Amino acid sequence: MERSVVIAGFGGQGVILAGKILAQAGMTHGLEVTWLPSYGPEMRGGTANCTVVLSDEPVGSPIVDEPSAVIALNLPSLDKFEPTVAAAGVLIVNQSLIGRAAKRSDIHVYAVPINEIATRVGNPRTVNMVALGAYLKATRVVPLDVVKRVMAEAMRDGGKEKLIAVNEKALDEGYAAIP
Amino acid sequence: MRERYLLRGNEAIAESAIRAGCQCYFAYPITPQGELVEHMAHNMPRLGRTFIQAESEVAAINMVYGAAAAGVRTMTSSSSPGISLKQEGISYLAGANLPAVIVNVVRGGPGLGNIAPSQCDYFQAVKGGGHGDYHMIVLGPSTVPEAGELTMLAFDLADRYRTPVMILADGLLGQMMEPVELPAPIDMASLPAKEWAATGARGREPNIILSFDLSPDNLKKMNLALQAKYAEIRKNEVRYEEAETEDADIVIVAYGSTARIAKTVVRMARAEGIRLGLFRPITLWPYPYEPLRALADRVDTVLTVEMSAGQMWEDVRLAVAERANTPFYGEMGGIVPTPKEILTEVRKHAR
Structure with missing residues (x-):
């Protein structure tokens, strides 16, 4: 089975890193994966997104017309990607920054106060890990502990060991936010 | 592994x-x-x-x-x-x-x-x-x-x-x-x-x-x-790959990124009963003219898909000549064609 997710938000919300950690975790979990970023000027403050495809077979197109999930961290991302979610797919909406409800009724919509949760966890910059945790619970694509392990490794590689604990908590809280 | x-x-x-x-x-x-x-x-x-x-x-x-x-x-x-x-x-x-x-x-x-x-x-x-x-x-x-x-x-x-x-x-x-x-x-x-190299001519x-x-x-x-x-x-040194061409009526010719997107299109087209295959040149020079020509004898349509105005299309037409239809679908300016967009093109040429 092939699953795909578009993670989209403002530059600086960490969507590129969240996608990389998911892709790395998928690979560690034995899946075939592709990770495709939007690159260029939009990485510096505008909207940013990346697409991750996870499959048990080799991945053809890394570009997906109808992703099986979308994580929208801001309104422009919801406007752009809500219509693309595959039927019966998953849409995670960052309720903290998005003032409208999702319009689709043929998909699973989860409105999550992602920024509030990140602030409660103790670091507003963990928005991306809260969102990733919610996505993992909603889709069960990769086990949470595999993602935690990969995240911790990425933090260590970047010399940010002291951020591991708070990001683990963010993943947990995001995971718990989905029923 | x-x-x-x-x-x-x-x-x-x-x-x-x-x-x-x-x-x-x-x-x-x-x-x-x-x-x-x-x-x-x-x-x-x-x-x-x-x-x-x-x-x-x-x-x-x-x-x-x-x-x-x-x-x-x-x-x-x-x-x-x-x-x-x-x-x-x-x-x-x-x-x-x-x-x-x-x-x-x-x-x-x-x-x-x-x-x-x-x-x-x-x-x-x-x-x-x-x-x-x-x-x-x-x-x-x-x-x-x-x-x-x-x-x-x-x-x-x-x-x-x-x-x-x-x-x-x-x-x-x-x-x-x-x-x-x-x-x-x-x-x-x-x-x-490398006997020919300029390595200092000591003793030679x-x-x-x-x-x-x-x-x-x-x-x-x-x-x-x-x-x-x-x-x-x-x-x-001619190198190429064929995928699902054995029974194909239509083949896409594509290379590089476009070819991997086309592989997804082959899967989508087959799911709706279109017998689509893929011919993927790996060496662009030397171009696989002969194998593509042989394939063209067995299919109706050879659809070239690339992110240009039709540059490789010229080589496809050199190979195929009049053996099959040779339509073209391309994007320019940094636009990458999506699987659905390519599938829409394929449908136009399906029997």
Whole structure:
């Protein structure tokens, strides 16, 4: 089975890193994966997104017309990607920054106060890990502990060991936010 | 199974070049191949090899000429406008029979264009972007692992035929990440000695490496020798892949990133009963004319899909001639066609 997710938000919300950690975790979990970023000027403050495809077979197109999930961290991302979610797919909406409800009724919509949760966890910059945790619970694509392990490794590689604990908590809280 | 690494296409090319024994790498940075330069900057000095960020693309390609003449494995990389600047040097490398690897991570053109993925440098790569009657071997990887494999191959082919070899990638392949099983580094001692190289003429006659001869008779001989080499390459080195072509009514011809997108289209088309196959040239020069011609005899339609105005389409039509319909679907300016968009084109030609 092939699953795909578009993670989209403002530059600086960490969507590129969240996608990389998911892709790395998928690979560690034995899946075939592709990770495709939007690159260029939009990485510096505008909207940013990346697409991750996870499959048990080799991945053809890394570009997906109808992703099986979308994580929208801001309104422009919801406007752009809500219509693309595959039927019966998953849409995670960052309720903290998005003032409208999702319009689709043929998909699973989860409105999550992602920024509030990140602030409660103790670091507003963990928005991306809260969102990733919610996505993992909603889709069960990769086990949470595999993602935690990969995240911790990425933090260590970047010399940010002291951020591991708070990001683990963010993943947990995001995971718990989905029923 | 060997360990898998999640790498960008740019990183897979750089790391494979290192494992292929690239001793000297020269480049000037440009998006979307920045990570390639970064990977080499980080790793080449650590291994005691040469990394130079040249003052320009022209300087970089001429440094490649020098390193190649001295007999070491050498590479440069850039993206479209930077590759244009290197064309004089590439022609000199071809004329002087020097082995070198050149990577083009193609972006939107012409002119300064943009930094989005494109395949608009096909003509430049396969029809001779520089002056003179020359060709280089051009390899078109379609996945990140293949980008690595073809980089290893590029160094071998460059040495075997004493010719520049180009890896023709694009921004999508350069930027995307995918799991890669990296090959073991080659044993440099196992490579044949380069008796022709300018290594210092102690105890032997000097080796002279030139790309010119003022006598027309002699220059003609030089050209004939080059053409004989190209005939040999055409005979030995054609590479391509066919997928689901056995019972196909329609085949897509695509290379590089577009070909991997087309693989998804084949799956989608088959799910709705369209017998679609894929023909993927891996060597863009020498082009797989004969196998494509043979395939065209068995199908109704050969649909070319590429991110250009129809550059490879010319080679497809040369191969297919009147044997099948040869429609074209392309995107330009850095737009990447999606699977659904290509499928819509395929449906127009389905029985």
